[in-house]
Amino acid sequence: MKIKNMKDLDKVKEIGMKSLFPKGPQIRISMSTCGLALGADDLFQKITREKDKKGIKISLHQTGCSGFCNLEPMAIVKLPGKPALLYTQVTVENVEQIIRDIKKKKIPQKGLFCMIGSDSAAAKPDPVLNAVPDYRDASPFKGQHRMLLGNCGIIDPLSVSEYVAMAGYSGLFKALYQMRPEEVIKEVVESGLRGRGGAWFPTGFKWDMASKSSGDEKFVICNADEGDPGAYKDRTIMEGNPFKLFEGIVLAGYAIGSHHGIIYLREEYHHTFGFLSNAIEIAKRFGLLGKNILGSGFNFALNIVRGGGSYVCGEETALMDSLEGEVGDPRLRPPFPIEKGLWARPTIVNNVETLSNVPLIIQNGGKWYKNIGTEKAKGTKILSVIGNVKHPGLYEIPLGTNLKQVIFEMAGGPVNGKSIKAVQVGSPFGTFIPADKLNVSLDPESLREIGSMIGSGVIVALDQDACIVDILHHLLTFFVEESCGKCVPCREGVSRMEELMIEIYNGRAGMNELDIINELGETARDFSLCALGGGAPAPILNGIKDFKKDFEAHIKTGKCLRFS
Amino acid sequence: MITFTIDDKKVRAKEGTTVFKVALENGIEIPHLCFHKDMEPYGGCRLCMVEITENGSTRLHPSCAFPVKKNIVVKTDTERLRKGRKIIAELLLARCPDVDSVINLAESLGVKEARFKKMDSDCVLCGQCVRVCRNVAQVGAIDFINRGKNRYVGTPFGLPSDDCIGCGSCHYVCPTGSMNMEYDNVLRWRNLPGTLRKCRYMRMGFIPHKMCPNNYRCWNCELDQRMEDLAKTHPIFILKHAREEEKETIGHFEIRFDRFYHEGHVWMKRLNGLMRLGIDDFARQIIGWVDDMRLPSVGTTFGPGDTLFEIFGNGKKIQFYTSIAGSIVHINPDILDNPKLASMAPYERGWILTIEPLDILRISKELLSGRSAKEWLKHEFNEFHDLVRQETETDLPPEKPIPKGFAKTVADDTWKKIHKSFFITKRKKKKIKLHRIEDIQ
Amino acid sequence: MEKERIEKIVNKHRNEKSAILAILHEVQAEDNQLNAESLKYIALLLGVPYANVFGLATFYSAFNTEKRGKTLVRACDGISCHINGAEEVIKVLKSKLNIELGETTWDESFGLEKVRCLGLCSISPNVSFNDKTYSNLNKEKILEILQKVTGDSK
Numbered sequence A: 001m002k003i004k005n006m007k008d009l010d011k012v013k014e015i016g017m018k019s020l021f022p023k024g025p026q027i028r029i030s031m032s033t034c035g036l037a038l039g040a041d042d043l044f045q046k047i048t049r050e051k052d053k054k055g056i057k058i059s060l061h062q063t064g065c066s067g068f069c070n071l072e073p074m075a076i077v078k079l080p081g082k083p084a085l086l087y088t089q090v091t092v093e094n095v096e097q098i099i100r101d102i103k104k105k106k107i108p109q110k111g112l113f114c115m116i117g118s119d120s121a122a123a124k125p126d127p128v129l130n131a132v133p134d135y136r137d138a139s140p141f142k143g144q145h146r147m148l149l150g151n152c153g154i155i156d157p158l159s160v161s162e163y164v165a166m167a168g169y170s171g172l173f174k175a176l177y178q179m180r181p182e183e184v185i186k187e188v189v190e191s192g193l194r195g196r197g198g199a200w201f202p203t204g205f206k207w208d209m210a211s212k213s214s215g216d217e218k219f220v221i222c223n224a225d226e227g228d229p230g231a232y233k234d235r236t237i238m239e240g241n242p243f244k245l246f247e248g249i250v251l252a253g254y255a256i257g258s259h260h261g262i263i264y265l266r267e268e269y270h271h272t273f274g275f276l277s278n279a280i281e282i283a284k285r286f287g288l289l290g291k292n293i294l295g296s297g298f299n300f301a302l303n304i305v306r307g308g309g310s311y312v313c314g315e316e317t318a319l320m321d322s323l324e325g326e327v328g329d330p331r332l333r334p335p336f337p338i339e340k341g342l343w344a345r346p347t348i349v350n351n352v353e354t355l356s357n358v359p360l361i362i363q364n365g366g367k368w369y370k371n372i373g374t375e376k377a378k379g380t381k382i383l384s385v386i387g388n389v390k391h392p393g394l395y396e397i398p399l400g401t402n403l404k405q406v407i408f409e410m411a412g413g414p415v416n417g418k419s420i421k422a423v424q425v426g427s428p429f430g431t432f433i434p435a436d437k438l439n440v441s442l443d444p445e446s447l448r449e450i451g452s453m454i455g456s457g458v459i460v461a462l463d464q465d466a467c468i469v470d471i472l473h474h475l476l477t478f479f480v481e482e483s484c485g486k487c488v489p490c491r492e493g494v495s496r497m498e499e500l501m502i503e504i505y506n507g508r509a510g511m512n513e514l515d516i517i518n519e520l521g522e523t524a525r526d527f528s529l530c531a532l533g534g535g536a537p538a539p540i541l542n543g544i545k546d547f548k549k550d551f552e553a554h555i556k557t558g559k560c561l562r563f564s
Numbered sequence B: 001m002i003t004f005t006i007d008d009k010k011v012r013a014k015e016g017t018t019v020f021k022v023a024l025e026n027g028i029e030i031p032h033l034c035f036h037k038d039m040e041p042y043g044g045c046r047l048c049m050v051e052i053t054e055n056g057s058t059r060l061h062p063s064c065a066f067p068v069k070k071n072i073v074v075k076t077d078t079e080r081l082r083k084g085r086k087i088i089a090e091l092l093l094a095r096c097p098d099v100d101s102v103i104n105l106a107e108s109l110g111v112k113e114a115r116f117k118k119m120d121s122d123c124v125l126c127g128q129c130v131r132v133c134r135n136v137a138q139v140g141a142i143d144f145i146n147r148g149k150n151r152y153v154g155t156p157f158g159l160p161s162d163d164c165i166g167c168g169s170c171h172y173v174c175p176t177g178s179m180n181m182e183y184d185n186v187l188r189w190r191n192l193p194g195t196l197r198k199c200r201y202m203r204m205g206f207i208p209h210k211m212c213p214n215n216y217r218c219w220n221c222e223l224d225q226r227m228e229d230l231a232k233t234h235p236i237f238i239l240k241h242a243r244e245e246e247k248e249t250i251g252h253f254e255i256r257f258d259r260f261y262h263e264g265h266v267w268m269k270r271l272n273g274l275m276r277l278g279i280d281d282f283a284r285q286i287i288g289w290v291d292d293m294r295l296p297s298v299g300t301t302f303g304p305g306d307t308l309f310e311i312f313g314n315g316k317k318i319q320f321y322t323s324i325a326g327s328i329v330h331i332n333p334d335i336l337d338n339p340k341l342a343s344m345a346p347y348e349r350g351w352i353l354t355i356e357p358l359d360i361l362r363i364s365k366e367l368l369s370g371r372s373a374k375e376w377l378k379h380e381f382n383e384f385h386d387l388v389r390q391e392t393e394t395d396l397p398p399e400k401p402i403p404k405g406f407a408k409t410v411a412d413d414t415w416k417k418i419h420k421s422f423f424i425t426k427r428k429k430k431k432i433k434l435h436r437i438e439d440i441q
Numbered sequence C: 001m002e003k004e005r006i007e008k009i010v011n012k013h014r015n016e017k018s019a020i021l022a023i024l025h026e027v028q029a030e031d032n033q034l035n036a037e038s039l040k041y042i043a044l045l046l047g048v049p050y051a052n053v054f055g056l057a058t059f060y061s062a063f064n065t066e067k068r069g070k071t072l073v074r075a076c077d078g079i080s081c082h083i084n085g086a087e088e089v090i091k092v093l094k095s096k097l098n099i100e101l102g103e104t105t106w107d108e109s110f111g112l113e114k115v116r117c118l119g120l121c122s123i124s125p126n127v128s129f130n131d132k133t134y135s136n137l138n139k140e141k142i143l144e145i146l147q148k149v150t151g152d153s154k
């Protein structure tokens, strides 16, 4: 059915409410890439078989990833009159017991992790649940501000009605019916939203310029080339709540006067590609993409393009080359994409997370959004905390949250009683912050002060066993492999840095070589064409400066601290 | 005119030029490697970086590509720049330790010896050859292969290229002398029988027909010497200028003002009393690509209204008629080898026939050119989109070229209508005999 | 691959040069390689130089101009996997399959590649066998999986 007016939207909302708060028992299983890797499909089949065998009616749904893949496979069990219950690491062996309990109207105990929405009116208190924390109080969810990820892992990502029930598409409806494009831009400017792809460029400003530059056609590109190793927030949003992203893209299109959007998806996300293509088809069927969106007369077509496995293609100009069917060499600027982008037409490139923020801003107003975050950086940021911490995963925090708090309280600190040695914020381009300086606020400005950056939000925690030389070597190999090879400082310079780093790693070189690496790094930083060559030296130069000890060990003994 | 500062000197410059050019005009030569005056800037070598202060913030930009702006302050020789250029020169020297031009460049920037492991490449990957081949000669026989530090310039699988026309422009622009494509191809061509030894200038599209009598020793050839004298650079750049000056687009169709057109979508060009002809962009876009043809044999005479040739592609056929009388002098030998040229470069290497018109003075009366051609094409553009809308009930986007597979998706009777309204408006009875390409070869 | 198949794929994308990545993906998915004939034919159909298409196929690491193994093993070496011991896993893969990274086994049943991040960083190290991903690996687990997979394919 096509949603054409407010009435239709309300109708869909009702359907969504019914499916979120069903009369009978319901099980939801997380079936995104990570769930599948840990056996969610077996689980799904087993439950289907088991409930048929037992002959009870249970509605079965899929959900996306909630950001904590190590807790997968997750299941949400909703019994009539009870709050929804989240179970983690559910195995095929548990299934029989769960089904048996549901049949007896009992609450299954094994793997019970937390409650979702325990304060909702429908829920009656239950003594069994007294000891079970609510979702917001259970670590690792505790302390987060899950605006963007809130629905991920809870609603069925392919169900438009459930998203609408969660206030979805109210922003787009409002924009298309009550706001002019300039007003949408004004709201985004007011909100202070800045790009989450790494450069933190003010989104409203970018849109404003793009809307003012002239062209017979304009393009909205959603950068889903999530190439930063360690990042998977965009995947989580796309697999957990794709319609929010689509809503954001259509809003961007409406604001700048574009009728054509493209999602550039990275090649490695095989599952996501099929999934998103499906989601687009569904959105079209509901009249949320394509011709006459929401009955307003606004048209917007959305396509997905798969990349070819190249990190530079995340750089916006290389991305456009790739979309035009060329080799992904970054272009010279000026001209900027907002004037001459894809096919020399005005183009905006925005990250998945950036665009997903937009529906919230339009729905609640820029003023509301402005209240979250710090003076200069508004809103939340999804951090991907990985490495040597107890609970690696995605943490959505208000900007300005303390790094120490994130590492030690939210993510549980180091494992096995070890201590944290350093934290790389904004990997791969961010610098290593030593353990004694972790007391910083996570926002672009504070981090710039100490020479680091937040980037796309990858936070790598390293414990005492890690060796910085090893990590730097790893990073350098990454940069060398992913350099496009167009400009000399990056192609030749960074690969020479890697060459020298290998020598140092093996104890075949001395302090002299470190100086050469420094010189090369400075040149690459200043002279490279794009931010890959320009950003690569930062962690290297900083690592050499701050972690002399690790280098000395390598230079003197040729041994890596990591294996000692 | 814009004024700004370079190295403390106020300069005036035309809008649209680059900092590099203005600096040169003012006697400041900025080191460079990947820049060629007749090609688009590439910005890969990063030697030409300068410090530019704009609105209070100073950044490094490649001068070869940076457009001049009002009131910017440019510094071309600072400590930071010198240091960086030195490192870049050192990196290049380590890559190509035996190449004279690189050694000289490094020396001029104060580098004698590189501190890195030496490689033995003779290519600095400036990309000039790739760009000249693809963008200027419009051939694309060579390209970058692989990425990052494994990148090199070459042909697919390292095999001799069938696309190469041996123009030698890659060799001409190469700053290190590593590009020998042309020579390798010439060696291959020397093994061909005499009737297939096409002159390089014929392959480039300068002359209609010439077989090389010199065994490809171009330095003995009068034509080669004259072309070089005339061009003062590689002759291929003349073609580029000609192309740039004389083309325009009507909707998404390209029109050339140095050509005559007639209503059957054939262009013609005068060449010393002869006429060269080919299909126009309209026909090319509609058929998508050409994979076969039927052509008259050399010597055939024809009259107004005769079908002159036919092209096939996408499972469809187009007939082209003539509005003048004459006889066939040449068939483009390249097109016999490779009919797809007609759709790849319809105005240049994809020409089809040369004819000798019976009455060359009537031509300007019979054919369209200049404004009349422009108006005619505009009319055709509108007609075409209307027709497609009516017939298929879908809109082709009016700003984009027609998709190459369009002809295939069109139903046969729609095709008939298109053909009737755009290609055979005045056809009389078919008189002359056409042959398939296999039969000609 | 047969010309008709390639034609079909290229036509599906309306012979647009911009769709070349999708075309290469689809041709490779069917043929497990992009050989000279296929690339040449794609170039012809799209009306672009052959060298250009070849350059693209070698620039992007997802494409292979040589025959790939039937099962493509992609070992993740992103930062998270690296910290959690991807090296060990890759070493085991190399020695058990008896090939280096980027190579294919002699019987063309397995190809081994390194990728940078499969997007499953909190359950690292990860290795994917075609579309099936295995997570939380260590030396023992990967041996077990290899045994199962090689057993299946033989």
Ligand SMILES: Cc1cc2nc3c(=O)[nH]c(=O)nc-3n(C[C@H](O)[C@H](O)[C@H](O)COP(=O)(O)O)c2cc1C
Binding pocket: A194, A195, A196, A197, A198, A199, A200, A201, A203, A223, A224, A225, A226, A227, A228, A311, A312, A313, A314, A315, A316, A317, A349, A350, A351, A352, A354, A355, A530, A531, A532
């Ligand atoms: C080497 C390189 C890789 C990048 N990779 C990504 C990426 O994977 N995803 C992304 O959103 N932005 C990436 N960017 C940043 C983009 O160039 C661009 O700044 C961003 O997409 C703009 O969107 P935003 O304003 O929403 O942040 C990358 C930049 C560079 C230099």
Ligand code: SF4
Binding pocket: A312, A329, A330, A482, A483, A484, A485, A486, A487, A488, A490, A491, A528, A529, A530, A531, A532, A533, A534
């Ligand atoms: S900095 Fe590296 S990735 Fe960027 S253009 Fe230069 S060579 Fe390519």
Ligand code: FES
Binding pocket: B031, B032, B033, B034, B035, B042, B043, B044, B045, B046, B047, B048, B049, B062, B063, B064, B065
């Ligand atoms: S000459 Fe400007 S970057 Fe090479």
